[in-house]
Amino acid sequence: xxxxxxxxxxxxxxxxxxxxxxxxxxxxxxxxxxxxxxxxxxxxxxxxxxxxxxxxxxxxxxxxxxxxxxxxxxxxxxxxxxxxxxxxxxxxxxxxxxxxxxxxxxxxxxxxxxxxxxxxxxxxxxxxxxxxxxxxxxxxxxxxxxxxxxxxxxxxxxxxxxxxxxxxxxxxxxxxxxxxxxxxxxxxxxxxxxxxxxxx
Numbered sequence: 001x002x003x004x005x006x007x008x009x010x011x012x013x014x015x016x017x018x019x020x021x022x023x024x025x026x027x028x029x030x031x032x033x034x035x036x037x038x039x040x041x042x043x044x045x046x047x048x049x050x051x052x053x054x055x056x057x058x059x060x061x062x063x064x065x066x067x068x069x070x071x072x073x074x075x076x077x078x079x080x081x082x083x084x085x086x087x088x089x090x091x092x093x094x095x096x097x098x099x100x101x102x103x104x105x106x107x108x109x110x111x112x113x114x115x116x117x118x119x120x121x122x123x124x125x126x127x128x129x130x131x132x133x134x135x136x137x138x139x140x141x142x143x144x145x146x147x148x149x150x151x152x153x154x155x156x157x158x159x160x161x162x163x164x165x166x167x168x169x170x171x172x173x174x175x176x177x178x179x180x181x182x183x184x185x186x187x188x189x190x191x192x193x194x195x196x197x198x199x200x
Contacts, residue, residue, distance in 0.1 A: 030087060032062045039081035039149045044068055046075065049194025050089075058096070059086045059144075061181070063195045070196060072182040076175045079150075084178070086144040095139035102129045104187065108180025117176060124173045131157050131165025148174040 024031035027048040034045045043064035051058045064083040069075045075082075090096060109118060109125055138144070138159070145158045153167030155174050179186075186192045 027062075028057075028060055028089070030060060032085075036064055036083070038064070038083055038147060039151055041066060041081050043081060043083060047195045047197035049188075049191035051188055051191050056091065056094070057089050059088050059090075061086050061191060061195060063178075063181075068197065070198075072179070072196070075182065075196075076178060079171075081150070082148040082174065082178075084146045084181070086146075088138050088140055088142040088144070090140050095137045097137055098132045098135045101132050105129060105132075105177070105180055108183065108186065109176050111185040112179035112183025113176050117172070121170070121173045121176045124168045124170065125176070127165065128155065128157065128168055128173070128177070134164055135159050146177065 023034045025034055025045055025048065026032075028050060032045055032048055036043050043066060046063045046065050046068050048060065048062045050060050062083075062085045063075075064085070065075060066078050066080045066082075069078065088096075105125065106129070109121070113121070143160055147156045147158070148154065148171065149156055149167070150171065154169040154171075155177065156167050157164045181188075181195055182192055
């Protein structure tokens with residue numbers, strides 16, 4: 001093979017590798033990309049988990065961050081954009097009021113934040129919960145995305161691609177939100193372990 005042909009083949013191989021889509025992680029029958037672009041940054045999939053209520057799986061969750069971390073404290077400290085994605089998987093014959101999310105957030109913040117932290121984010125928690133309440137109900141197939149985009153004002157809630165409410169400022173608020181899922185007094189240990197990338 002001539003030098004020019006070898007060079008052409010190498011360039012073609014590199015171009016093909018660059019154009020390949022992000023690899024997907026298969027979890028509970030759904031694919032989650034292992035990287036994504038958000039706010040000008042490349043985020044990596046830290047972990048996936050499932051929230052189950054009684055006998056019903058409620059949603060699958062995926063946490064994307066600038067770099068992987070194995071502890072909640074390390075995840076909270078990471079600067080830059082972050083994403084928590086929730087894919088609703090309850091049965092087709094059912095839907096659920098978003099007030100269930102409001103209750104879970106209120107309870108999670110109260111149980112996993114200090115009194116000072118709660119006081120600091122109290123009004124922003126109300127703002128976020130008001131946005132979720134406006135959604136009304138969610139059903140199987142719906143996608144909730146909670147992004148932290150500091151360059152765009154803070155925490156942004158979207159449901160099926162539609163933004164709800166205004167951006168909520170402050171990394172401290174997003175940390176309080178993540179503690180609902182990752183704090184020591186969370187409501188689902190298996191979901192926590194999954195988001196932390198821990199087997200089982």
